[in-house]
Amino acid sequence: MGRSKSYPLNHLFEIRGKIAERMNKIKYKIAIISGKGGVGKTTITVNMACGLRMRGFKVGVIDADIHGPDIPIALGLEKACVQGSKNGMIPPQNSMGIKVMSIGFFIEKEEPVIWSGPLVSKAIIQFLRDVIWGDLDFLIIDLPPGTGDPILTIFRFLPNLTGVILVTTPQKIALIDAQKALNLCKKLNIPVLGVIENMSYFVCPFCGSRIRVFPNINIDEKIEEWKIPLLGRIPLINDITSLTDMGQPIIIQKNEISNLFMAIIDKLLIRINEITTGEN
């Protein structure tokens, strides 16, 4: 594991101390991981954040995908700016009061972020250390694809991570990458709260048929093998992605899909309760 050599040891203690100060005010810190890109991690993240907010919790979101920061768009904060104060950066809030931090707030929308690994890690450390998150119930962290620098930085520098939620699609390649993400968590002793199967099926808007997009995979067997609770299954429906694109997560609406997401939230709350009271 490539440990960053850019900080001297005493400086590292100082950084960790400051991060701990911010993070101690946040009850639960949950990272959304997938291994593979494009399985809908961002969509799941914003719907989880909104669902928890609708259940009355105070919620923050960190967009740890420095090279593809899509959270501002998905939470309707495309035009938001970050204000500074002597205590740190003030995170923009969406219409529901969710606090958000993303590299997307600092760059032009179409500007590529061509930072190397160490710079990316520094940005993520700043999101943990220099943002005035205040008292929160939940901090949700949208991790980038892969198992590289940004993910390791979060796992190394975020104290008391409650756990990760694994998002996957029922496709062989996605499941292999999900397995890698799980193995990484195991190596680093990070609890896995549960798995969400995204793009589970497609409903034809013309004939109503339910179609499995990836038909040859027995994902249930895999989940059983993983010994992780299934939090829920979300279908591939164009409304979900369209609403994400428009900054209005589908969970805000009252329909069949928002019920699916709400059921996931409630399962998650039970699971967190189990884990944090040591009944697991």
Place this chain on the structure above:
Amino acid sequence: MGRSKSYPLNHLFEIRGKIAERMNKIKYKIAIISGKGGVGKTTITVNMACGLRMRGFKVGVIDADIHGPDIPIALGLEKACVQGSKNGMIPPQNSMGIKVMSIGFFIEKEEPVIWSGPLVSKAIIQFLRDVIWGDLDFLIIDLPPGTGDPILTIFRFLPNLTGVILVTTPQKIALIDAQKALNLCKKLNIPVLGVIENMSYFVCPFCGSRIRVFPNINIDEKIEEWKIPLLGRIPLINDITSLTDMGQPIIIQKNEISNLFMAIIDKLLIRINEITTGEN
């Protein structure tokens, strides 16, 4: 742009010299880029590689996605090993004779690669410098998502890149990330050969209706604005992903989809001819 400081200057010249020696034997080097993950870059890469091979060309593939190396699976080389020789590494070949190099050959299938940026860059440099590619017509490089270290390494170290092919889905967030990838290419003066729209539409296997999965996006307008040739559109069909999962790219079969891919190959060949003879 974060330039790697790990090589002294004379060593850098030596590396570039050795890479040039290998790469001078390869006529066209094409990178597949998307910006966003999960838009089907790997599927497009393997189908392009097989299609070019079916047209009689000698083809190699570099899997530059160190954190999610899916190319070995998608080309049926899940169990292949890399042999060494005094001249370098011998790339495994699939049943069609396509030469392949991937970090996937060196790790356990489910082992996460938790290397930091500089290590990832070193692996990619080795793929260019230390693999006995021999004489090839085409080297296709499957880039990882984002605009980070591995992509910059390829762009910095690969001499005479013929150009990139942009893969995108008709979704707002994918198009923004695609725009970032294009801006990166523009900054670095890298030619863009064309764009492939993937997951363009879905065909219901029950009623045959053609459904746009992301209905609110006018991708044609965007492509026109980009001034890049559209090489083709590929539908979201479960056969494509299933066959990728099984290591049998769909283009090998004779059907409607393989015809779509073959048409893309032929458009690409015309486009390369235009660019390399300076008619663009």
